[in-house]
Each structure stands twice: as structure tokens, then as C-alpha cells.
Amino acid sequence: MTMTLNVPPRTSDARLNGLPVAIIGAGPVGLAAAAQLLERGVDVIIYEAGETAGSAITQWGHTRLFSPWEYLVDEAAARLLDTANWDAPPAHKLPYGRDLVEQYLAPLAATPELAPRIRYRHRVTDVTRQGMDRTRSVGRASAPFQLRIDGPDGTDEMLARAVIDTSGTYGSSNALGSNGLNPTGSESVEANLSHALPDVLGRERERFAGKHVVVVGAGHSAANTLLKLATLAKEEPDTTVTWVIRRARPTRVYGSAADELEARGQLGSATHELVTSGAVTLLDSFEIDRLAPADNGRVTITGRRRGEPTKIDADIVVNATGFRPNLDMLREIRISLDEVVEAPRALASLIDPNEHSCGTVYPHGVAELAHPEPNFFIAGMKSYGRAPTFLLLTGYEQVRSIADELAGNHAAARIVQLVLPETGVCSTDLNTESSSCCTTAGPDKAEANCAADSTEPGGESTEVANTAGCCG
Known part of the structure; x- marks a missing residue:
């Protein structure tokens, strides 16, 4: 039997009058959504789980972006900042994550238009319709959204006419196990596990110095961490580094000499040099099955390499395997996600990583x-x-399109204006001060903040991871 999804008709919106649009996450995309909506006369309220705007970005604030400032600022947000006499950073300079927060997101969140609308330390735990679970259809479109929120003063609920979830993915890492699950025994060695993009040369230096560190993941976050660990090993000779990947070869990281993103090419060649010089030991085709405590507070990683049982003893395991969306809070509303990518169904085929790099993803919006x-x-x-x-x-173009849709400008919402070049990645710790990042692929806009791997941080507070100038 073929089953079709029941989409209720849009009926009267009388119950929605006077209610704001709720935005989940005060990262770059969440704040851009608020700025776009306010320009159109649509009221908003923003719920941020962290203590500041872009709080997830601060966790990887020591990482430099590939993209210069000219590609990191939303147009509506810039107009808000201009009214507050914002001193824009140099357009062609590459910021660190912390610069993105301090020089852009914090001033934006402090504008008179946005500041009263942001609720910090408020985590949205559930989204539903007032008086309706996901099985109820009659009158659904006219019922307000109901959000349950954990805040400093306890649990509260609020109503909204619409909801935009920009909570990101940074708080929801992919598993270390090759089967998509956390390896057996992970809970017994939590003290030995590290998040992606640790501050190896800064606040976490003492934790990593003189240790055997295993970095798991075949993307650019892993490469960034390997470069920092190699620097640390020169200063702290007892530091040793092993790189574990499931693939037969880290082609995506190594890239090619013809990479049109110069900084990405340098990142790949520098990582390759670490392996060929012996500064980093690469274990490819390795599938992790189990983690267990070992002597002297270490951890034993058990798995298979090319089908043969293999064990590694380490002090710290860095999980640089990427991120996935946390969908728990959306269980009582009707969302349609691709069963593989876990993206909106109509978007999934456009972004399938088996077919697309970030430069070949088609521009898209509310449709x-x-x-x-x-x-x-x-x-x-x-x-x-x-x-x-x-x-x-x-x-930014996503939320511009959504803002037009919610403001009633349906035709404008479906005119997607972004032009994307064939390039990738968004962040590196190479000491370059500026870069064109991406070449212009069209007369209107050049997309310059690319991410070639889900191991990069998400663009929003998560959140999340959110969420940021780096991508997930």
C-alpha cells in the first residue's frame, strides 16, 4: 500500500496574530534570521542555550577561518550594525573563531533591536503545536507552536506563530565506532576522550603535552588538530600522534596541488608531509569496535585493520568524526527528512556528499x-x-528566503540569488592573514565560506554548534 503524507491546509491564522517567530540558536544564522525578519516588520524571540551569542563558536575560537570577513557577515545584520556605528573589520582579513564572536556576533546581539529579544541560558527541549501532538490534523495550521524551554528559573513554555531551528550540530558528535555507534566501553574511558578541535597549543596544552594522542577522522578538523599536535611534539618531544581513519587513503584531506583554495591546498600538503616525515603515524582502513581502560590511566582501542584484529594504546582519543543533528526536541511536529542524510527531503539530493562538494550544491531556499x-x-x-x-x-540565503515567506513575500522567497563556486573547506590554522578563499562563480555573489567535511564545527550555537564561520 502506498501512503502519502497528510499536509493540512492553511486555514485561518487568527490564533497566531500577535505571536512572534521563535528562533532557536543565537549563532550567525539565527541572528541573521532575526535581522531579516525585523527588517520585514516581523517580531522575533531568540532562545540561546549558551551564555552568549555564538557560544558554540567560542569552543573552537582558536581556529582560523579560510573565509575573509567580506564573506562572513549577513547583509541585513550589517545594516543593523551600521545603525549602531559598527566598526567593520578589514574585508580581506581572515578571522579566528573568537574574532567572529567578539567583532561580529557580540556587537550584533547587543544592538537595540536584538538585545531585548534574546534569551540566554534558555534551552529549547520540545517543539509542538498547542493542544496537538503530531497525529492531530484538523486545524493544525492555525494552532500556535508551543515551545518548552529550560531556563535559569526552571521550565517554561511559550507560543509562536512560526519556528526556525538554527541550533546547529556542534553539540551532537558522530560516533567513534565504524558502525555509527559509540564503541563498546566508551562510558568507561570518558576522561580519555576529547571533542573535535581541542585547543592543543592553548588552554588544553597541559592535557596533551607528552601524551600519545590518537586523532580519529578523515576531514579537515582532524587535519587542523594533527598540525597543532605536530607543533606541540616539537616543543614537547614525548608527545606522539597517531591518525586513525576508516578509509584506505585520506584523499579528501590531502587534496591536490591544483586546489583553487590555496589555503586548503596548503593544509592538505602540510598534513601529507606530517605523515611522510613520520611526525604522524597514519593507520588507514581501521574500524574501531571497542574502548577499554588500560594501565596508567590510558585507553586501549580495539578494532580491525584490513580485516585483522588490531589494538592501540593511547592517552587521549580526539573525536574528529563530524556531527549529526539532534532531532529529539522535534518528535511531536511533522518533519520530513531524508532517511540517509537526515536533511529536509527536498534538500537532501542537492547536498548528498556522495555527489556534491560545497561548490556544486545548488542554491536553495524556502521551497x-x-x-x-x-x-x-x-x-x-x-x-x-x-x-x-x-x-x-x-x-544566510536560507533565512532571507524564509523571512520573505513568513512576511508574505512568497514570490521573493523563491528567488534564490546565491551563486556558488566549485570549492570546499572553511577553516585552517595555517598562518595566512588573508585569502580570496573562493573565486567568483557568477556576477552577483561569490560563496566563500565552504566546508568540505562534516568534522568542521557547525555554524550555530547548539548548538553547536552551533554552531559559525566554520562549517559542519
Whole structure:
């Protein structure tokens, strides 16, 4: 039997009058959504789990972006900042993550228009319709959204006319296990596990110095961490580094000499040199099955390499395997996600990492982001599910399109204006001060904040991871 999804008709919106649009996450895409909506006369309220705007970005604030400032600022956000006499950073300079927060997101969140609308330390735990679970259809489109929120003063609920989830993915890492699950025994060695992009040369230096560190993952976050660990090993000779990947070869990281992103090419060649020189030991074709405590507070990694049982003893394991969306809070609303990528179904085929790099992802907006639940949208890194090709300017265009839709400008919402070149990655720790990042692929806009791997941080607070100038 063939089953079709029941999408209720849009009826009277009288119950929605006077209610704001709720935005989940005060990262770059969430704040851009608020700025776009306010320009159109649509009221908003923003819920941020962290203590500041872009709080997830601060966790990898020591990482430099590939993209210069000219590609990191949303147009509506810039107009808000201009009214506050914002001193824009040099357009062609490459910022660190912390610069993105301090010089852009914090001033934006402090503008008179946005500051009163942001609720910090408020984590949205559930989204539903007032008086309706996901099985109820009659009158659904006209019922307000109901959000349950954990805040400093306890649990509260609020109503909204629409919801934009920009909570990102940074708080939801992929598993270390090759089967998509955390390896057996992970809970017994939590003290030995590290998040992606640790601050190896800064605040976490003492933890890594003189240790055997295993970095798991075949993307650019792993490469960044390997480069920092190699630097640390020169200063702390007892530091040793092993790189574990499931693939037969780290082709995606190594790239090619013809890479049109010079900084990405340098990152790949530098990582390759670490392996060929012996500074980093590469274990390819390795599938992790189990983690267990070892002597002297270490951890034993058990798995298979090319079908043969293999063990590694280490002090620290860095999980640089990427991120996935946390969908728990959306269980009572009707969302339609691709069963593989976990992105909105109409978007999934456009961003499938088996077919696309970030430069070949088609521009998209509200038409691809819509769900069977009217006026509910997932935007930013979280909209890409497990796909690794998210672009920050793509997130800005997503929320511009959504803002037009919610403001009643339906035709404008479907005119997607972003032009994307064939390039990738978004962040590196190579000591370059500026870069064109991406070449212009069209007369209107050049997309310059690419991510070639889901191991890069998400664009929003998560959140999340959110979420940021780097991509997940």
C-alpha cells in the first residue's frame, strides 16, 4: 500500500496574530534570521542555550577561518550594525573563531533591536503545536507552536506563530565506532576522550603535552588538530600522534596541488608531509569496535585493520568524526527528512556528499526547506543533517528566503540569488592573514565560506554548534 503524507491546509491564522517567530540558536544564522525578519516588520524571540551569542563558536575560537570577513557577515545584520556605528573589520582579513564572536556576533546581539529579544541560558527541549501532538490534523495550521524551554528559573513554555531551528550540530558528535555507534566501553574511558578541535597549543596544552594522542577522522578538523599536535611534539618531544581513519587513503584531506583554495591546498600538503616525515603515524582502513581502560590511566582501542584484529594504546582519543543533528526536541511536529542524510527531503539530493562538494550544491531556499508542518523550518548547519557541505552564506540565503515567506513575500522567497563556486573547506590554522578563499562563480555573489567535511564545527550555537564561520 502506498501512503502519502497528510499536509493540512492553511486555514485561518487568527490564533497566531500577535505571536512572534521563535528562533532557536543565537549563532550567525539565527541572528541573521532575526535581522531579516525585523527588517520585514516581523517580531522575533531568540532562545540561546549558551551564555552568549555564538557560544558554540567560542569552543573552537582558536581556529582560523579560510573565509575573509567580506564573506562572513549577513547583509541585513550589517545594516543593523551600521545603525549602531559598527566598526567593520578589514574585508580581506581572515578571522579566528573568537574574532567572529567578539567583532561580529557580540556587537550584533547587543544592538537595540536584538538585545531585548534574546534569551540566554534558555534551552529549547520540545517543539509542538498547542493542544496537538503530531497525529492531530484538523486545524493544525492555525494552532500556535508551543515551545518548552529550560531556563535559569526552571521550565517554561511559550507560543509562536512560526519556528526556525538554527541550533546547529556542534553539540551532537558522530560516533567513534565504524558502525555509527559509540564503541563498546566508551562510558568507561570518558576522561580519555576529547571533542573535535581541542585547543592543543592553548588552554588544553597541559592535557596533551607528552601524551600519545590518537586523532580519529578523515576531514579537515582532524587535519587542523594533527598540525597543532605536530607543533606541540616539537616543543614537547614525548608527545606522539597517531591518525586513525576508516578509509584506505585520506584523499579528501590531502587534496591536490591544483586546489583553487590555496589555503586548503596548503593544509592538505602540510598534513601529507606530517605523515611522510613520520611526525604522524597514519593507520588507514581501521574500524574501531571497542574502548577499554588500560594501565596508567590510558585507553586501549580495539578494532580491525584490513580485516585483522588490531589494538592501540593511547592517552587521549580526539573525536574528529563530524556531527549529526539532534532531532529529539522535534518528535511531536511533522518533519520530513531524508532517511540517509537526515536533511529536509527536498534538500537532501542537492547536498548528498556522495555527489556534491560545497561548490556544486545548488542554491536553495524556502521551497527546499519546507516541512509538512506549516511555518516550521530548519536552517543553517542543522538543515544539512549529516552532509558535510554546508556554506555559511548559504545559511544566510536560507533565512532571507524564509523571512520573505513568513512576511508574505512568497514570490521573493523563491528567488534564490546565491551563486556558488566549485570549492570546499572553511577553516585552517595555517598562518595566512588573508585569502580570496573562493573565486567568483557568477556576477552577483561569490560563496566563500565552504566546508568540505562534516568534522568542521557547525555554524550555530547548539548548538553547536552551533554552531559559525566554520562549517559542519
